[in-house]
Amino acid sequence: MLITKKPNYLLLKAFLVLSLIIFSFYLLFQLDLIELIINSDRSKISLIILVIYLLATLHWFYIAITLDKEISSIDKPEKDTLIGRYLIKRNDLEKTPSLYNLLEDELSNRHSIGYLIVDILLKLGLTGTVIGFILMLLPIGEIKDFDPQILQKLLSTMSGGMAVALYTTLTGLVTSILLKFQYFLLDSSLSQSLNHLNSEYK
Numbered sequence: 001m002l003i004t005k006k007p008n009y010l011l012l013k014a015f016l017v018l019s020l021i022i023f024s025f026y027l028l029f030q031l032d033l034i035e036l037i038i039n040s041d042r043s044k045i046s047l048i049i050l051v052i053y054l055l056a057t058l059h060w061f062y063i064a065i066t067l068d069k070e071i072s073s074i075d076k077p078e079k080d081t082l083i084g085r086y087l088i089k090r091n092d093l094e095k096t097p098s099l100y101n102l103l104e105d106e107l108s109n110r111h112s113i114g115y116l117i118v119d120i121l122l123k124l125g126l127t128g129t130v131i132g133f134i135l136m137l138l139p140i141g142e143i144k145d146f147d148p149q150i151l152q153k154l155l156s157t158m159s160g161g162m163a164v165a166l167y168t169t170l171t172g173l174v175t176s177i178l179l180k181f182q183y184f185l186l187d188s189s190l191s192q193s194l195n196h197l198n199s200e201y202k
Contacts, residue, residue, distance in 0.1 A: 010071060010189040014064035017182060021057060037171060040163040042135070045128035046171040049121055053175040056117045060182045063111045067186055070107065071193045107190055114183035118176045125172015132165025 028034045037046050073081040136158045 010064060010185070011068040013185055013189075014061055014068075017185065018057070018061055021178070037167045040160075041128070041167045042160060043128055043131050043164050043168065045124055045131070045164075045168045049124050049128075049168070049171045049175055052117065052121060052124075053179060056114065056121075056179055057182065060111070060114060060179070060186070063114075063186060066110070067107070067190060071189065107194070108187075111183055111186045114179065114186075118180045118183070121172050121176040121179065123172075125169050125176070128168020128172065129165045132161050132163070132168060134161070135164055136161025 025034070034050070038044070038050075041047070070081050138161075
C-alpha cells in the first residue's frame, strides 16, 4: 500500500531557524554585545555556555538532516534508513509491532542528548549566578573602616560580581530556551511522521 503523507518541511524549518540564529549572533557581534558579555564575565561561564550552545546547534542541524532523510524514506523506502528497513519488512505481521517500537526508540534517542544539553546550559547559568553572588559578597568581609577609596574599590568589585551573576543567568536562560525549541521541532516532526506510519500499518 502506498503511503501518502502531509509535507513535513523539516529541513526547510531547520534552515530558517539556523539562518535566524546566525543572523542574531551577527547582530550581537556587530553591537559588541557578545564582547561585552564575555569581558564582563570574569568566570568565563558565559563563554562556555555559548560554545556549548553552538556545538549543540551543529548537532541539532545534523540530526535534522538525517531525520528529514528518514521521513522522506516513507514515500521511497531505502535500506540505509531505519524507516526504509521497517517498511521493507512490514509484511512480516509478527515482527512489525516490535520493529515499530524499536524504530520509535532508535529515532527518539538520536536527539535525546539535546535535552540533556538544555539542562546543562541552564545549570551552568545558575552556577554562574551563585559564583557571581559569591564574588559580590566576598569583599564585604574585608571592610575594616569607611575609607572612601576602599568603599569605591569595594563597590567596583561588587558590581563585577553582579555582572557575572546577571550575564551568566541571561546567557544560560536564552540559550537553553532556544535549544529546547530547536529540538522540539525535531520531536514534533518525528512524532507526526511516526503517528502517520503507525496509523497506516497498525
